[in-house]
Amino acid sequence: MPFTIASEASFEEDIKKSRFQAVAVPVENEQAVKDFLEKNKDLTTTHQCWAWKIGHHVRFNDDGEPSGTAGRPILATIEGNELTNVLVLVNRWYGGIKLGTGGLVRAYGGCAGQCLLLTEKIELIEKKKVSFACQFNEWAIFQYELNTQNIEYTEEYTAEGVTVEALLQVHQIEPLALKIQDVSRGREALKVIEEPKDD
Structure with a gap:
């Protein structure tokens, strides 16, 4: 049975002086994804990486981080939680210390995962x-x-x-x-x- 999240949730943490902020929201369709990303565009961030899954459709974006270090780990946490109709956006404010590819994967995936832990999962009703x-x-x-x-x-x-x-x-x-x-x-x-x- 597919699950989605009941409402928006957010989680913030600092990793080696970089600030990471994850926001998870339930979405019905691609238009809702576009609207949310447009509304949450933040020019103060260094990177705004995201992933979403709606049914069989998935998309993710590394927004300038090395390929595969941000969007894909975020998507992996959505799928690992068996969720659908969910968008997770992770903002990063760079603090001057490079994290390396492994560090980035852990930071983006971990922050998204912590954020999803705060959400209430609900059965997606057809x-x-x-x-x-x-x-x-x-x-x-x-x-x-x-x-x-x-x-x-x-x-x-x-x-x-x-x-x-x-x-x-x-x-x-x-x-x-x-x-x-x-x-x-x-x-x-x-x-x-x-x-x-x-x-």
Whole structure:
């Protein structure tokens, strides 16, 4: 069963006068990765190295450190903790003492590992995209239902009524499908949108 982390965590340590700061965050997609890295760009750092894993997709970046000494060890700690949908960014402020390649691997991997130890691991719940339509007078009922269950959705108003796309946890699909049939008296049905598999 894949796990992710419940919320953002950070950890800092000094190694031979260099300051290392790791930040781990849960991410849903590549856009979330880009947004986080953009928001956390820090020009005071000497290096900002990172790694992320989302499903079967992984990326890492050494940001100027010798190849394989930063991004890959960070990724190894993510995979070693059996995590997915996680980004770990490790900032380094150089303190004047070279650590050597082994030292860098230990520093980046170790700092990322300590950071991940502080996180709460949660089971990654599979979500599916669904869509349904309803009339204007029924929308308030469904909107209330979606909001009370903290379901992400987008709605679009058409001449006929409202079309809705939502992201549901697997166990939420059947109850909502029944509710839609009930409220619309069998006129509408919940459709599961199959995502193309890309592995």
